[in-house]
Amino acid sequence: MTAHILGTGRFVPEKVLTNKDFERMVETSDEWIVTRTGIKERHVVAPGQTASDLALQASRQALDEAGLTPDDLSHIIVATCTPDTFTPACACHLERKLGISGKIAFDINAACSGFTFGLEQARAVLALHPHSKVLLVGVDILSSRTNYEDRTTCVLFGDGAGAAVLTGAPGEREVDGEVLDVILGTDGNYSELLHIKGGASGWPYKAGDTVGPENFIVMEGxxxxxxxxxxMESACRAVLDGQGLTTDDVDMLITHQANQRIIEAVGKKLNIDNGRVFMNVHKYGNTSAASVPMALAEAREEGRVKKGDLVLVAAFGGGFTWGSALIRF
Known part of the structure; x- marks a missing residue:
């Protein structure tokens, strides 16, 4: 069974929140934020802009690079924890906005690890139906679930979308990233350390209820x-071991862009020098499920990932969830 990436895309909304903006909102400073997180700015949606709106732009870019039209798709998988609506799924909204119908469209929620979990879902589809064309999108609007009065979390998060188109055979175009393997894991025992409870069945609202802190991200950093x-270190080593490879074989490490300290720590644990670690967290902050596909698309655009390169992907998110993937371009 093989899975090949035929195109990637990314999109962020126009509005930018800088660290200077946060100095006016909460008790913090640019120096404090940069020193602890590496983040300088993040993009946030305009009123009325939804997850499927962002996903649509990233999807069009990925489809264009793949040389495909929306109607060529068989499946749409959207990884998100901030969908337009609880139901229908964000993938259904995206299908409609792409101008198509009758496809297999569904969401998955693995928080910031969503894209890696989606890669495994895509591989499963392609194992059964190799000729399928799968659109995989990671998108989140974390600004909708950020408490802008909480100085410990509000500076971390931004909005964005990243996409990839996959099929079971190499493409005829220049782009071809073969997904060699994916390793995933979860541990629900850590759920209280990172969560959003408000509005779900375990923390329901009644008409007229006031939205409280439970509606927003809570994290024990x-x-x-x-x-x-x-x-992430363990998952990376496992996926490399499974292919008989070592970190010396890795051309680029692309991790979930949570903050600079975590990214650097993972690289150091794996003995991967900074020149082989991609980082764009300073421009976008933590965009959850969008983080990895946005970084992958941008690394390719900048020429940091080239034909023949081995890319090691690592992600971590609420659940806790985590995963790693190997992609050979």
């Missing part, structure tokens, strides 16, 4: 950091 670094 120090504890999350420890588990994130440990699990």
């Amino acid at each position: 120090r504890e999350v950091y420890k588990v994130a670094v440990r699990t």
Whole structure:
């Protein structure tokens, strides 16, 4: 069974929140934010802009690079924890906006690890139906679930979308990234360290209820950091071992762009020098499920990932969830 990436795309909304903006909103400073996170700015949606709107732009870019039209697709998988609506799925909204119908469209939620979990879903589809064309999108609008009065979390998150088109055979165009393997894991015992509860069945609202802090991201940053670094390192080593490879074979490490400290720590644990670690967290912040596909698309655009390169992907998110993938371009 093989899975090939035929095109990638990314999109962020126009509005930018800088660290200077946050200095006016909460008790913080540009120096404090940059020192602890590496983030300088993040993009956030305009009123009325939805996850499927962002996903649509990233999808069009990926389809164009793949040389395909929306109607060529057989499946649409959207990884998100901030869909337009609880139901219908964000993937259904995206299908409609792409101007197509009758496809297999569904969402998955693995928080910031969503794109890696989606890669495994795409591989499963292609194992059964190799000629399928799968659109995989990671998109989140975390600004909708960010408490802008909480100085410890509000500076971290931004909005964005990243997409990839996959099929079971190499493409005729220049783009061809073969997904060699994916390793995933979860541990629900850590759920209280990173969560959004408000509005779900475990924390329902009644008409007229006031939205409280439970509606927004809650995170124990120090504890999350420890588990994130440990699990991403372990997943990376497992996926490399499975292919008989080592970190010396890796041309580029692309991790979930949570913050600079985590990214650098994972690279250091794996003995991958900074020149082989891609980072764009300073421009976008933590965009959750969009983080990895946005970074992959941007790394390719900048020529940091070239034909023949081996890309090691690592992600971590609420759940806790984590995963790693190997892609040969």
